[in-house]
Amino acid sequence: MQSFDWEPDQMPDQHGRTVVVTGATGGLGLAVATRLAAAGARVVAGVRDVDKAARVLPSGLEAGLVDTASVASVTAFARHLAEDGIVVDALVNNAGVSAPAFALGVDGLERTWATNVVGPAALADAMLPVLGGPSPRVVLVGSNFSQRTSRVPDLDAVGDAAAYRQLAAYVASKTAAAALAVDLGERLRASGSPVRSVIAHPGVAATGMIGQTETLRARLGGAVARLFARTPDDGARSILWAATAPDVEEGSFVGPGLRRSDRRLHVVPVRGAAADPAFRSRVRTLVEQAVDRTRA
Numbered sequence: 001m002q003s004f005d006w007e008p009d010q011m012p013d014q015h016g017r018t019v020v021v022t023g024a025t026g027g028l029g030l031a032v033a034t035r036l037a038a039a040g041a042r043v044v045a046g047v048r049d050v051d052k053a054a055r056v057l058p059s060g061l062e063a064g065l066v067d068t069a070s071v072a073s074v075t076a077f078a079r080h081l082a083e084d085g086i087v088v089d090a091l092v093n094n095a096g097v098s099a100p101a102f103a104l105g106v107d108g109l110e111r112t113w114a115t116n117v118v119g120p121a122a123l124a125d126a127m128l129p130v131l132g133g134p135s136p137r138v139v140l141v142g143s144n145f146s147q148r149t150s151r152v153p154d155l156d157a158v159g160d161a162a163a164y165r166q167l168a169a170y171v172a173s174k175t176a177a178a179a180l181a182v183d184l185g186e187r188l189r190a191s192g193s194p195v196r197s198v199i200a201h202p203g204v205a206a207t208g209m210i211g212q213t214e215t216l217r218a219r220l221g222g223a224v225a226r227l228f229a230r231t232p233d234d235g236a237r238s239i240l241w242a243a244t245a246p247d248v249e250e251g252s253f254v255g256p257g258l259r260r261s262d263r264r265l266h267v268v269p270v271r272g273a274a275a276d277p278a279f280r281s282r283v284r285t286l287v288e289q290a291v292d293r294t295r296a
Helices: 027-038 050-056 071-083 111-130 166-191 216-228 232-244 277-295
Strands: 002-005 018-022 042-047 062-065 090-093 137-141 196-200 253-256 264-268
Touching: 018 027, 018 111, 027 042, 027 232, 042 050, 050 062, 062 071, 071 111, 071 277, 090 111, 090 232, 111 137, 111 166, 111 277, 137 166, 137 232, 166 196, 166 277, 196 232, 232 253, 232 264
Parallel strands: 018 042, 018 090, 042 062, 090 137, 137 196, 196 253
Antiparallel strands: 002 264, 253 264
């Protein structure tokens, strides 16, 4: 394991770089987008609500409409970037949800999986033609839960409303998303692409997602978690490093330790189900089938 101190003021000058950040109107996404813009980057904020974006985004940030729960939306977003001739140095797949109750997204897939798994994977694939520059990369904002669980997600239960449990669905979706990030990296290497696929996790960060809970017990747990959580700015550090460090290695899983007082970033191998080639293949099939259904 590699551990090191790193703060956003160590970020290289970002003038000349273009970064897309999804879910950028609050929490980690807003913190990442704001820091990148302050360092000189052209930031395209992928947002679901352009009116909210106009209210909360700092001056100079561009907003592009994209709903990561919709394959059509992410495809259109990537197409507009290409039509505008924008070369993107980094895609930060940050948008995510922890749905309190079972609900279907616009494509007919359970909302947590649609937003956290299918959408980011489809967006990364759709944006590959516009990723360029000297060090192009896709950064998935993952969860350390996927590293700390030995449970293999049951992909057959994704659409089972009776089996839905909020935390279990969230952890399973982030495990599957990490698997797809590894899968993407392997496909990029096999094709000789210079694009790197990296996973960054924020630790326990005090964002709006902590409040997305369905039971009193979960709400109380969220209140306790906030007492020990990192601020969005603190949680954003690993994501900023992954998006900007010139020497970041493909396949990295980087983030802070559990203790809020530990300011180091730790780069570790991907563990758990995401490290299993058979599971990665099954998740890839699930995503391909979900995308195909939207185009049928």
